[in-house]
Amino acid sequence: MIAIPDELTTTMARFGDKGRAWLRSLPPIVDEFVDRWSLTLGSPFPASYSYVTPARLRDGVSAVLKVNFVDRENVHEGEALRRYEGRGAVRLLDADDEAGVLLLERCEPGTRLSQIEDDEVATAIAADVIRRLWKPVGAGHPFERVSDRARAWAASVPEEFERLGRPFDTDLAERASALFAELADSSDEAFLLDQDFHHYNVLAAQREPWLAIDPKPLVGDRAFDLGALLRNPGPQAFEGRDPGRVTARRIDQLVEALGLSRERIVGWA
Numbered sequence: 001m002i003a004i005p006d007e008l009t010t011t012m013a014r015f016g017d018k019g020r021a022w023l024r025s026l027p028p029i030v031d032e033f034v035d036r037w038s039l040t041l042g043s044p045f046p047a048s049y050s051y052v053t054p055a056r057l058r059d060g061v062s063a064v065l066k067v068n069f070v071d072r073e074n075v076h077e078g079e080a081l082r083r084y085e086g087r088g089a090v091r092l093l094d095a096d097d098e099a100g101v102l103l104l105e106r107c108e109p110g111t112r113l114s115q116i117e118d119d120e121v122a123t124a125i126a127a128d129v130i131r132r133l134w135k136p137v138g139a140g141h142p143f144e145r146v147s148d149r150a151r152a153w154a155a156s157v158p159e160e161f162e163r164l165g166r167p168f169d170t171d172l173a174e175r176a177s178a179l180f181a182e183l184a185d186s187s188d189e190a191f192l193l194d195q196d197f198h199h200y201n202v203l204a205a206q207r208e209p210w211l212a213i214d215p216k217p218l219v220g221d222r223a224f225d226l227g228a229l230l231r232n233p234g235p236q237a238f239e240g241r242d243p244g245r246v247t248a249r250r251i252d253q254l255v256e257a258l259g260l261s262r263e264r265i266v267g268w269a
């Protein structure tokens with residue numbers, strides 16, 4: 001029997017019958033892949049949207065077994081990692097894409113980038129890693145496009161704004177909607193993007209000093225891919241500092257390091 005982390009049980013309860021059915025299916029799925037890949041498992045990492053646990057292969061190599069609750073965001077996680085080929089991200093050792101089961105290279109010691117206190121140092125590391133992840137994608141990929149997503153977001157902003165009880169100035173909501181549409185229509189870049197690149201998804205490792213995990217791949221404008229980083233870590237990390245100034249300095253640093261348009265980075269974020 002496997003131990004299920006509390007946060008995973010809590011998140012899955014929010015998905016009702018579908019979440020509970022997935023939780024019930026988890027032990028046999030894990031058993032099946034332990035058998036198929038000859039794994040020995042350790043205690044699971046705390047994670048809310050997937051079952052993630054350290055594993056050891058028969059030859060003693062350390063790995064991580066990840067079982068996703070497959071959804072629109074993570075359905076192509078394996079394909080993204082395959083295409084990264086270990087450059088800036090963990091290697092995909094094996095996978096069953098349809099079942100959402102991934103066998104990953106393990107990052108050791110696995111310290112999160114969020115542990116780096118000096119924000120300038122953390123931002124420099126993040127820029128180095130994300131630069132390695134971005135690669136142009138040709139035709140025939142399975143990923144959704146940022147521009148299509150952004151057009152849908154543009155259309156959904158007014159409705160969401162009402163649904164949430166108009167939480168801020170109407171002007172701001174209108175600007176957000178217009179920006180999504182504008183950004184969607186003003187770039188034809190087609191890079192493989194991570195979409196979930198932030199301080200909790202970059203871990204200290206050996207093969208490269210830091211490696212990304214957990215991509216939710218899309219294809220499009222690189223400037224889009226800095227949004228998650230700029231919104232993280234949460235406000236608690238800014239304690240005693242002016243969040244506006246920290247963010248402005250991060251943006252300066254990212255523009256300088258990556259040579260992308262400041263306007264587009266700020267717009268997407």
Ligand SMILES: Nc1ncnc2c1ncn2[C@@H]1O[C@H](COP(=O)(O)OP(=O)(O)OP(=O)(O)O)[C@@H](O)[C@H]1O
Pocket residue numbers: 045046047048049050051052064066090104105106107108110200201203213214
């Ligand atoms: N390849 C790896 N090497 C070492 N540790 C890992 C690896 N993959 C995942 N982990 C650990 O498991 C945690 C959860 O993994 P991941 O982010 O992929 O899952 P998740 O479902 O998106 O979790 P969360 O909801 O917390 O983001 C990570 O924060 C990390 O501590």
Ligand SMILES: [Mg+2]
Pocket residue numbers: 200201214
């Ligand atoms: Mg994660």
